[in-house]
Amino acid sequence: MKIGELSKRTGVSIDTVRYYEQQALIPLATRTQSGYRQYSEDDVARLKFIVQAKELGFTLREISQLLGIQSNDCQQVKSVAEAKAQELEERIAKLSRMRDVLLEMAAECGQSASDDPCPILKSLGE
Amino acid sequence: MKIGELSKRTGVSIDTVRYYEQQALIPLATRTQSGYRQYSEDDVARLKFIVQAKELGFTLREISQLLGIQSNDCQQVKSVAEAKAQELEERIAKLSRMRDVLLEMAAECGQSASDDPCPILKSLGE
DNA sequence: ATAAACCCTTAAGTATACTCAAGAGTCAAG
DNA sequence: CTTGACTCTTGAGTATACTTAAGGGTTTAT
Known part of the structure; x- marks a missing residue:
């Protein structure tokens, strides 16, 4: 799916998704040949987790640790x-x-x- | 007492005390004839309360509400x-x-x- | 009386977490 | 095949909560 659908399914704005990618909260998305980001169900789950954790007052840095991205x-x-x-x-x-x-x-x-x-x-x- | 002592007794930096005054979290301090801010025990208590509330995740706006400054x-x-x-x-x-x-x-x-x-x-x- | 320590103001800078704008390429429907 | 919706990048702007800097008075101890 493309970034717009990911955004709608998670409630995270398109700009914020790109921001999270830049901050390495989500992995660099694979791209179509034309350069569009492509996302999977795993990305949906990851974003929903980020949203939950944020609501509980975790910082992005802490969430990044939790997700163990690296x-x-x-x-x-x-x-x-x-x-x-x-x-x-x-x-x-x-x-x-x-x-x-x-x-x-x-x-x-x-x-x-x-x-x-x-x-x-x-x-x-x- | 002057701002330095208030700062030491509350753990709030001098700059932050002035910032809180500017944000109306603490009332405008009375001044000495030379312009130095003068504080009382009530101010110490108020600042300590602000520190506690902040640790619990309240925003300054919320704390301001709690203190009912206005x-x-x-x-x-x-x-x-x-x-x-x-x-x-x-x-x-x-x-x-x-x-x-x-x-x-x-x-x-x-x-x-x-x-x-x-x-x-x-x-x-x- | 003079040097260190303290206080003043205004304004700009920092970190976090976005959010928006500009300018341009891409895709789907009619 | 063109129009509108979607996506791209870079860079700047916003809000919160401070923090630092510059330049200059005041107090206190010796």
């Missing part, structure tokens, strides 16, 4: 994946704490008299 | 905080799924023969 060394990919899982664990813990803090903030806001200072700065920042 | 309307701050808590909830769920996916990936990588293709592209992207 190497087919499964063991290396494994250790990267495990390290990322660990990072996610920590991030989840942090986010959970932040969520609790926000809810506490909201509760305090609801209770204080309307002309009291907002309690946010008191309850946070330390 | 308004002392506690109820508005409350609703922003609750909305953010809800967003965090969803983000935590997504991150948890991603962590599971990564661990599954790692497990598969560990099992496949070393010359098999890496199973990542198969197990993801759909």
Whole structure:
């Protein structure tokens, strides 16, 4: 398939696909004799993965590592994946704490008299 | 205290403090007669909060909302905080799924023969 | 009183991740 | 066979969040 179809099937714009190729997130596409890029189902899957990972806050550099573009060394990919899982664990813990803090903030806001200072700065920042 | 001390106590660079002021994340500092910015403990707390929120992936715009810089309307701050808590909830769920996916990936990588293709592209992207 | 350390402003530069524009070649339908 | 949709490349522009540079006052310690 050509780049337009790939774009429609993944929701990634044509320009962004070319950008990802330039950044080596996806391999250099094979070309038709006239120079058009040709893509396969594997490319669709790879792009969908990139989209997912991006939504989760991974940088392109991290995604590149995850995809292990430069190497087919499964063991290396494994250790990267495990390290990322660990990072996610920590991030989840942090986010959970932040969520609790926000809810506490909201509760305090609801209770204080309307002309009291907002309690946010008191309850946070330390 | 002056900007240098504020910087040291919060880990935020002097330039970044001035940038945050320019972006209205912190209020315009009062000045000495010679034009030096003067800060208080409240400013320290506010900056520490900004640092925490940033680590959790909030944008400066979102943090600005959280801090409710333009308004002392506690109820508005409350609703922003609750909305953010809800967003965090969803983000935590997504991150948890991603962590599971990564661990599954790692497990598969560990099992496949070393010359098999890496199973990542198969197990993801759909 | 003078040198080091600190502060000021304005403006430009950096990294990430796109996004758009210009100018030109290619392909499919009527 | 031509028109419109699609693709190509190169290069510049955008947004976010800083960071650095240039040039010049202020404070503090000796």
